[in-house]
Amino acid sequence: MKITIKEELNSKTSKTKKKKYTYLQSCSAVDWSRGLFHRVLLRLPGILLRAGAPEMVSQTKLLNRSSLVLYYWRSYVPLYVRFVSSSCQLCLKLQPDPAAFACEAMASSEDEGSVEEKENAKKKPISAVATAWLIFYNIAMTAGWLVLAISMFRFYMDKGTHKGLYRSIQKTLKFFQTFALFELVHCALGIVRTSVLVTGVQVSSRIFMVWFITNSIKQIQNENGVLLFLVVWTVTEIIRYSYYTFNLLNHLPYFIKWARYNLFIVLYPAGVAGELLTIYAALPYVRKTAMYSLRLPNKYNVSFDYYYFLISVMCSYIPLFPQLYLHMLRQRRRVLHGEVIVEKDD
Structure with missing residues (x-):
């Protein structure tokens, strides 16, 4: 005093x-x-x-x-x-001594720093080989989706329509979307600190859309829903893999960080809408042809109807989409605004 x-x-x-x-x-x-x-x-x-x-x-x-x-x-x-x-x-x-308060503040900051160091020490460190593989993987995926974006743009400029677009890019799309299965391996091995459940739902839903919907039912490849989810996937994946690449290189531009945690607010619902429209358009053809269905009697004594399975998949978006969307919103608050979010382990 x-x-x-x-x-x-x-x-x-x-x-x-x-x-x-x-x-x-x-x-x-x-x-x-x-x-x-x-x-x-x-x-x-x-x-x-x-x-x-x-x-x-x-x-x-x-x-x-x-x-x-x-x-x-x-x-x-x-x-x-x-x-x-x-x-x-x-x-x-x-009277309070300012120097003593400064020493106490420094000591408290050192204590906080020691706590953070302890928490970081508890985390499993990533080896140089794993880091090099992740950099290569993300660069390859960024390049692949950039090739898809350029191919889609050139096709539309040449043809003036989206009809026939999926057929022209389907090989590249199937390769790079299937290559995303490595993300599940990364989560399972602990190389990437992400929930296996969240990653599994995202990757499996996209592979399902590519291989078991649009690739199997050629009549729906020119639908507007297919064009919608293709554009959304391309923009999302270019931003996402670019974010991972620059983050691993410790040179993350702010506009990529901003795009990563802001554009999903519009892109994510648009992509879900495109996927649901595509599945809905496939239902009449699946019911007519009874594809991937197994009727009784058979030697396995098991019945499976792909038509009702697709309906159940569409219904599963109701509980899963809000959870994934809210998860991304929590990540956005944590990264952009520095809020501390405590989540329960799945």
Whole structure:
């Protein structure tokens, strides 16, 4: 607690000078009683000084505790010296020390840093080989989806329509989308700290759409839903794999980070809408041809209807989509706004 003594002189008469002391507190008081104790201790030496040393008061405009102690020593007043020095020492002990607070803050920050280091030490470190493989994998996937984007753009510029687009890019699409199965391997091996369940749902749903819907039912390849999820997938995967690549290289541009955690707000629902429209368009053909269905009687004594299976897949989007979407929103708040999100393990 810093206390300053402001002396106000009233010069009406030359013989007697009335002095008035006002005490200003520069920092917030910790306690009202402590402030009162400070005022009493410092006002008493001032009264004694007025009675014993008027010449010093007239020469100085601002008095502090050290000057009081120094004057008492020079005036040979041992009793006063002991009193003032002891009172000042007591005041110094009672007031908060900024240096001590700084040391405590540094110590607390060091403790926090040690906690973070302990948490990081508990995490499984990634080897150089795994990092090199992840960089290669993400660069390859970014390049693959860029090739898809360029092919789609060139096809539309040449033909002026999206009819026949899927047939022209299906080989590249099937290769790189199937290649995404390595992401499940990365999660299972602990190379990537991502939920196996979330990654499994995303990858399996896309592989299912590519191999068991659009590739199997050629009549729906020109549907608008196919075009919608192709555009959404391409933009999403270019941004996502670019984000992973630059993040591994420790040179992440902010616009990629921003696109990664903002564009999904629109792209994710649009992609789900495209997938649902595509499955809905496939239902009449599946029911007519009874593809991938197994009727009784058969040697396995098992019945399976692919038509109702597709309906159940469409219904599964109702509980799964909100969970995945909210998961991405939590990741967005954590990465962009620094919020600490505590999630239960699946």
